Amino acid sequence: MIENLPTYIPIIFGLTTVATLLLFVWTIRSSNSELTRKKSTFIFIGLTIWLVIQAVLTLNNIYNTDTNSFPPKIMLIGVLPTILTIIMLFATSKGKQFIDNLPLRNLTYLNIVRIPVEIVLFWLFLNKAIPELMTFEGRNFDIIAGITAPFIAYFGLTKLKISRKGILIWNFICLGLLINIVVNALFSAPSPMQKFAFEQPNIAILNFPFSWLPTFIVPIVLFGHLTSIRQLLKRKTNEKTNKNKTTNG
Numbered sequence: 001m002i003e004n005l006p007t008y009i010p011i012i013f014g015l016t017t018v019a020t021l022l023l024f025v026w027t028i029r030s031s032n033s034e035l036t037r038k039k040s041t042f043i044f045i046g047l048t049i050w051l052v053i054q055a056v057l058t059l060n061n062i063y064n065t066d067t068n069s070f071p072p073k074i075m076l077i078g079v080l081p082t083i084l085t086i087i088m089l090f091a092t093s094k095g096k097q098f099i100d101n102l103p104l105r106n107l108t109y110l111n112i113v114r115i116p117v118e119i120v121l122f123w124l125f126l127n128k129a130i131p132e133l134m135t136f137e138g139r140n141f142d143i144i145a146g147i148t149a150p151f152i153a154y155f156g157l158t159k160l161k162i163s164r165k166g167i168l169i170w171n172f173i174c175l176g177l178l179i180n181i182v183v184n185a186l187f188s189a190p191s192p193m194q195k196f197a198f199e200q201p202n203i204a205i206l207n208f209p210f211s212w213l214p215t216f217i218v219p220i221v222l223f224g225h226l227t228s229i230r231q232l233l234k235r236k237t238n239e240k241t242n243k244n245k246t247t248n249g
Contacts, residue, residue, distance in 0.1 A: 002129050002207050009123050010209050016116040017212045021047055023113065024220055027106035036101040047216070054078055054215045055208055064206035072191040074206060078215035086223050090230070099227045100234070107224045108153035108167075111174065114146030117217060120210075129204040131188050131197035140181045145174035168232040175225040182218060 021044070028040040057063065063074045089095030121140065124130045132138040152170050156162030188197035189205060204210040 002127070002204065002210075005127055005129065006123075009120060009127070012116060013120045013212075014209045016113055016120065017051065017209065017217060019116075020110070020113045020217050020220055021051070023106075023110045027102055027110060030103045030106050031101045032103070033101035036098055039098065051212060051216060054211055058206070058208040058211040063211055064203070067190040067206070068192060070192045072189065072193065074189075074211060074214060075186075078211060079219070082215065082219035086219065086226065089223075090226065099230060102227055102231075104167075104228055104231055105153050105157040107228050108149055108157060110224050111145050111149035111221065113217065114142055114149070114221065117213065118143035118146065124204045124210070128200055129207075129210075130185075130202045131200045133184055133197060134181065134188065134202060139184050142174075142177045142181050145177050148174075164232055164235065168229065171225050171228045171232070175222075175229070178218065178221060178225065182214075185214070 024047070025040050025044045028043060029037050031037050057077060063072075063078070066073070089099055118136055118140065121130060122135045122137070125132050125135045125137075134140050136143050148170065152162065152167060156167045156170075185202055185205065187193060187195040188202040190201045190203065194201065205214050
């Protein structure tokens with residue numbers, strides 16, 4: 001735990017993590033596929049267990065001790081399993097079937113959680129737990145994704161006022177914003193990989209509950225963008241194929 005940190009900061013971050021979990025489960029349960037909907041309870045339980053495991057590891061100081069280990073423990077135990085899970089989903093037929101049945105609108109709304117995350121990061125900077133470059137006053141512009149998400153979801157996917165190309169571009173831009181903050185967070189955390197922010201390193205993600213950011217919230221948001229991009233590109237390909245069939249016919 002970070003000393004002298006106002007209680008409201010970890011509480012709000014904890015609630016943001018719970019909101020991310022519930023929004024993701026809501027996305028699954030909103031699928032048009034009954035088979036996908038049936039998986040929601042199993043996924044909810046699995047993700048809850050994962051959050052508990054990460055909480056136990058963090059509270060037992062697994063991540064914030066021996067920061068000279070390589071690769072960093074949080075990368076090896078907390079982040080790598082989530083990346084491998086995402087790869088497995090995109091590489092297997094059942095995984096791709098699950099991905100393709102998730103509603104794009106709900107996945108887009110999910111990005112709203114990036115707003116409270118960015119506010120918490122700013123508070124953490126004010127309390128000397130992360131460097132300024134990880135906030136919207138530094139190099140982190142991820143809050144733009146959170147603010148624009150409901151507009152893209154409503155006007156683009158409910159009212160159909162924004163083209164699919166526009167929604168695809170938005171996803172690529174927001175994916176870039178996510179990668180930007182992930183890279184900055186990684187290279188400012190105390191580890192052999194640290195490249196900058198030595199005067200105020202990123203110690204927050206090595207402490208509870210903020211370890212949930214790289215081990216849960218970021219992978220969920222990353223999965224959402226990759227899924228959205230796949231669906232949008234697939235629809236574009238299908239439309240082009242159908243158009244060619246009509247023309248040839």
